[in-house]
Amino acid sequence: MTTQPPARTEPLVLYVDDERGNRVVFEQSLAADFNIKTAADPDAALEILAEHEVAVVVTDMRMPTMSGEELLRIVKERWPSAMRMVVTAYSDIDPILRAINEGLVARYIIKPWMRAELSQVLRWATEAWQLGRNSAAIQRRLLETERLATLGSVSSMLVHDLKQPLMSLVVNVEILGELANLVPLLREKLDPRASKQHARASELLDELPEMTSDVKTSIDHLNELISSLRGFNQQRKMPGDIATDPLPILRHAMSVCQELTVQVSSKIEYDGPRALPRVRMAATELTQVMINLVANGAQAVAARGEPNGRISIVAIEENTMLILEVKDTGIGMSPEVLKRVGTPFFTTREQGTGLGVAQCQRLIGAAGGRMSVASEVGIGTTVTLTLPIAN
Template sequence: MTRDILYVDDEETNLIVFESAFEDDFNIRTATNAAEALEILDEHPIPVVVADQRMPEMTGVEMFAILRQKYPHTQRVILTGYADSEAIIDAINEGQVYQYVRKPWQRIELLAVLRRALQAHDLSLQNSVLTDRLLVSERSAMLGQATARIAHEMSNQLNVLPLLEVIEDDYAADEQLAQLAEIARSTYERLNELVAEVKDFMRFDTRAFDRQPLNLAECVQELVSFLRFHRSVPHERLSVKMAGAPVVNGNKLKLHQVMLNLVQNAADAIDETDDGMIELTLGQLPDQAVISVADNGCGMPADLLERIWEPFFTTKGTNGNGMGLDITRQLVESHDGTIECSSTPGEGARFTIYLPLSDEQEITGDCTETSQATHSFR
């Protein structure tokens, strides 16, 4: 691939000569002044910039001082006469210039400088990536230690099962209280499973979770009942539609975790949208179950959409840790499924999960279409 080089000089003749000398080796861009060069760099990342030192309004070194702050990986080469040598040496010492070349320059000499500058640019980027990975590793280690302590404390606090048994035994006739106790028991089991998962992870245990034939319609209905008491999800903005009751080989708690995370993300996306809605849909193809969670919230541009599955990448700032979608993807894939996302800025996003059907397609429970919304999803 031909690499980009930007040459800045206020003399048109010099621009023509430079472009003619190196057009077979690089993709040459030119600018006649510093302001024009900065505009080009704002629109296109350029690995190496070559500039004449003596230019009106702003010298090459002064321009490079700006470039060093805005584009630290871009390598900066200055062309200068003998009279400018002292100023250029000072600029090199201050890190504003990668190298300077005296006029009149020779093609072979300058070509070697440009190739080394490109190598220096690539090395700078690689070092930056390695530094970022090191920081992520350190953050992961600290997060792991904190998570282990939190899991231990949560385990100590989850000793509520005897209380639930008392409610179920002594107040069985109270239908509403019995329903709340059932939801509390389901939540207790879910939290216990998550705590065990964290502890296994800290021990580097790769224990596979159990899977069995699971009616997804019943699974979705249980999640909806749980969401009624989940304050992070606006229940009145949630629409649930089910067509059929596909059966998959799955783990109910893990699939609840997947759907809950997607619904919570959708709730965050519509938080500042007056008519924001979330649509949870269950459908069935000939050999796959299909679960989708869609919203009409803020949406995501293409560059962010490509990165949402990366560990620790988040669009929520300090309100997110960037682990949710990575874990969601892993859980879906552990069910031999796939997950994909489509999104348009300002129009919302849709996450779609495909899970292979179980051989046991025995339909149980009510699979009629239901809606938990007060108005239709748009």
Template sequence: MTESNRYRILYIDDESQSLQAFRRTFSDVFEVHIASNCQEGLEILRNHRIQLIVADQRMPDETGVEFLKKVRSLYPLVIRTILTGYSDIEAVIEAINHSHVYHYFKKPWNEEELKIVFRNAIEAVELTIENTSLSHDLKDALGELEKNAETLEFQLAERQDLIDQLETSNNAKSRFLSTISHELRTPLNPIIGFTDMMLAKEPEGEFASCLEMINRCGHDMLTMIDSILEFIQVEKGQTLGKIKPTNLNHILLDSRDLAISLVDDRPIRIELTFQHNGEKVESLPEVLSWFDPLRQILFNLVSNACKFTDEGFISITANLIDLAGDKSQLEIHVKDSGIGIKSQDRDNIFDLFTQIDQSISRRHSGLGLGLAICRQQAKRIEAEIDLESELGVGSLFKLRLLVHPIEETSQAPQTHDTLAPTTLIGKNCLVIDDNPTDLSVTSSMLESIGAHVNGSQKGETALHAFTEQKIDWVFISYSAQDSGSAELIQKIIDLKLAPLSHIVPITNDPEETARPVLQAMGIKSCLRRPFELKGLLRSVVK
């Protein structure tokens, strides 16, 4: 212990020789203060932080016990001891009872005994003081923690309220976008349907150009509506579907057909290549995979390539690579000779509502959702999408994911090119739709290919008029929001008005929404508005 940190002791005695002897004896270990009377002792206590007092019991002005009583009231933390040369048991008892004296000693003292007692007494009291201080600090800290906890709890409550509000707003936004998107499909149905039929008659001149423009704008708007609905479904996690047997040939051929329909009359060559372990093959085996997300990602990549390619080529290459165990890696490349992307824009191209250039958004319609949906869906099925691109040369999107092979098959892919209208020529078709415009569109399409059409706006009351007639096909409006439409379809099935496979529901709903109820009734597919003539024929062929 350093000089400045030595314990401080006050010794009070009216005998000067005892005072000096005490100082000589203990000053090597303690900082010793001495006083010849009680008044001097109090003065020293006021000016110094004394930790222990040794008071002689027999003093002329007042006894040691009386002095220690006073010290206890003024300085309760100072350790009090008493020294006496007499066997005064009553004084000792009084000192212990009333003055809370820590220890008493008899003259002559034992030097080593006193040093040990003094040191132990002071260290015990110092430890008590330190513990008290720590206890106060801990109490203060706990109080601060409680205060902070209350503040944090309040902030968390506020944050949860904000999250709830945002979730409510987000749900309202999704419902609004979904409703608007569904409703916009209704007026698009006659726009796309009638212009498609009129274009099929091969008009000429300016009239043909106007029809083509109206038809193209209708399809552009439909693409935007579908993007909004896809975004809502991905945001809610509703489009993941299940891992199930997936015919890769059908998905790839559908994507090729999509590209053919989107490039219109632009000088673009569409190429589709199947590969197995890098070798070109005629078809790919069936696999277990995420059917719906895979189809959605591929269609969006193909649509993106068609959107930004004015001439040249768009190639789709699928390579199924066998891996060890029961897994394979499917790699799909979608390459185009389009406008390409600047290197600094590649990291942003997958962001929501992103167009890399405002001039591009003016030239090419769209909301910037397609690639964002691709990235979100790819993450959900643990797939990877990479991009290689050079401005003015073109882009290459690479999709990689693990699939599970089912068995090696050598089935030839369906071309989807044969949509023979002969299936409906001369057939009696019943069209049921509460919307007169949609009723007219569907009826006109069927009549344009030689079908006999009986149309009805009020389906349930009109059904009885057709029970005695031979009906070959039924095209009926369906909505998941209207339970009456499902009940009407069930009545048609119960009445055996037409073969079950010849009942075609027509809906504004996404296929994921319409499918469960229809499949429960035994109907495998439906026709979604707005549709072109080839879309109607494809649903019939299916």
């Protein structure tokens, strides 16, 4: 009697690569932990996607019949819940950047990959997919974020609107306090028996010190409420628990862009301390920023086409901030280009999308950081990032 192995019910991971050797290695090294199918080309992948519920699509970028990018676009449209990832030998930086900046891929993996690393990324992706599959849970989370967003904007409006009248209360209660100190003197001038008004005035004077102190207590209370509202806003914008080590990300960005610079006998170098403080920005976002900026530098150096070009990443810790500079000795930007850089879809490169710098600005701003660009034609470009250090 033979027994069939039970059909696997774990989330399905689909790996697409035209090189047989790559498919074999992928399957062999990960089959123990994941439910894997492989496809030799995007068409075969689309067939599998049509027949099975696929949790994660991992694709190579360069394939003869259809590029990985095209495949990802189709998957995004037809099976939007599937997680999309790229495995690439990174000879082509532009398609990767496009895929990242347009939200086509959740993660990308550089060949040759390490089993442990890939396994970790796949674990994350399958878990994220399972979480997203439960539509009720997603809806709840969406509602939650929406409510948080609304609460956040209402509270910042309230903070703003409450501050003005509160300031005038603070000033006036000081004056009332002074008046309260003068009560004995004023009372001497009044004769409660002289008239009804005198009687009422002296009653009020008796109550003045207590009234003033009550108003002061109420102001303190309002102040506390306002600070807690403000605290809520800040908390919503920057979760305190994000702490990312920038160094591995800098190295990763350098290695992704290495090939581009080697082709023109130029170099990418890191110029900073051996250890850096953690920053308050998610790792995936910082990765996106650094790859975009280093790629821009490398492309500018390559466009210049002279040997011995340099892209340097400079890191300086300054109080509560980490300053990261990405400098290049590339073609530089004219004042007109410099003015428009960062406008979505502005590009001067044939293969460009004009989304890189715009994305960087958005992500850096959301993390509470700053970004500035200085450039001169024929000299080069320096992009300066200032990022808050995590507590």
